[in-house]
């Protein structure tokens with residue numbers, strides 16, 4: 001049993017005990033008060049009955065004394081008949097010390113007093129019709145107490161039974177709570193120890209705990225995604241540094257090869273056939289040069305000045321550039337341009353990203369039936385793309401009706417040199433360079449499968465406020 005559980009149970013039990021004891025005590029006190037009033041009434045009624053009997057016997061002293069003895073008054077009770085004009089005791093029964101102190105004037109209000117014999121009594125009285133005699137009856141207060149006791153006992157037994165029931169209920173209630181909170185705690189401990197597997201959901205006693213468990217599960221899932229993302233990004237960043245270093249080193253010898261090739265091509269004394277070979281060397285070196293240029297973009301050597309740029313202009317630019325090609329290939333182009341915000345970028349870089357999306361999409365649809373070739377270019381403003389904080393972003397995406405990306409390839413899409421195109425057709429650098437560009441602006445680039453199974457490639461960039469400054473990025 002966890003210590004917290006025992007403490008809670010002890011505290012709960014103590015509080016309940018205090019509550020029940022108080023209830024029993026106050027209920028009994030009320031009963032006692034009622035019994036005291038009843039006692040007062042009883043002494044008055046007894047006095048009246050004696051009065052009636054005495055009047056019926058014409059106030060004969062002996063008959064009065066006889067009637068006094070037959071009254072239902074306990075041994076420690078007091079009965080007295082007083083002569084009103086003289087104030088003397090005509091007849092009495094009970095403790096002499098108590099009787100001797102009875103005064104007519106004292107008895108006009110209901111009296112409850114401590115008598116000379118140490119007994120507290122409630123007095124009631126009645127006058128004869130001629131007003132000459134007064135009958136007084138004093139009943140001991142203990143009678144009220146004795147009548148209260150059974151009520152007291154019954155209340156205590158009832159309360160005891162309820163108390164036991166409440167403790168059992170409290171035990172089960174607390175046990176459920178403590179177990180559930182313990183499960184949540186275990187979950188948190190596991191996460192802090194680095195275990196990011198989704199924990200199994202347990203039934204929870206309240207919707208608040210249910211909610212808390214769900215939040216923790218969501219949190220774990222999110223942290224796991226972020227961790228994967230960080231790992232992937234770090235790998236890409238490392239590759240980027242390596243690749244741009246290599247690209248830089250290779251560029252110099254490549255330029256020499258190109259230079260010397262041009263020198264050789266200019267010579268006229270070479271045997272025929274050599275010129276064709278030189279042309280081949282020239283073309284291939286130039287191709288290698290363009291790959292190298294692409295590669296060196298991984299880490300931007302000279303920072304360029306970004307300026308506000310509308311995504312509408314980007315859509316117009318890429319649509320115009322590819323219009324003829326799209327028409328030739330029977331690809332229907334749909335434009336859904338809804339973005340209103342601008343982004344702060346170097347336009348040539350962002351154009352390169354958009355162009356690569358579009359050319360990839362065209363390529364992906366080569367094998368589709370001409371009637372089903374459709375490309376959609378969309379832009380829109382997004383409030384916050386699942387990031388922390390609420391900064392605004394702008395989204396650009398290209399959807400195609402091609403066959404999409406094989407599930408196994410999804411994770412590799414943005415890695416350098418990943419290509420499914422035949423050798424010579426693609427370098428596999430387009431998306432990885434795009435990744436680097438979008439990343440450098442604090443944006444997000446990604447792939448999603450479209451509803452029809454084709455591909456959607458998108459990027460989201462921080463929108464700029466009307467003042468032209470990029471908003472502060474928060475969170476990750």
Ligand SMILES: Nc1ncnc2c1ncn2[C@@H]1O[C@H](COP(=O)(O)OP(=O)(O)OP(=O)(O)O)[C@@H](O)[C@H]1O
Nearest residue numbers: 360361364404419420421426427428429430431455
């Ligand atoms: N719209 C698309 N539909 C299906 N697969 C795609 C799409 N776009 C990209 N891919 C896949 O991603 C791979 C990598 O694309 P990326 O643009 O990086 O290189 P590439 O197009 O193969 O070569 P390059 O862009 O250098 O000519 C492609 O080879 C292809 O397998």
Ligand SMILES: [Mg+2]
Nearest residue numbers: 356360430431
């Ligand atoms: Mg490409």
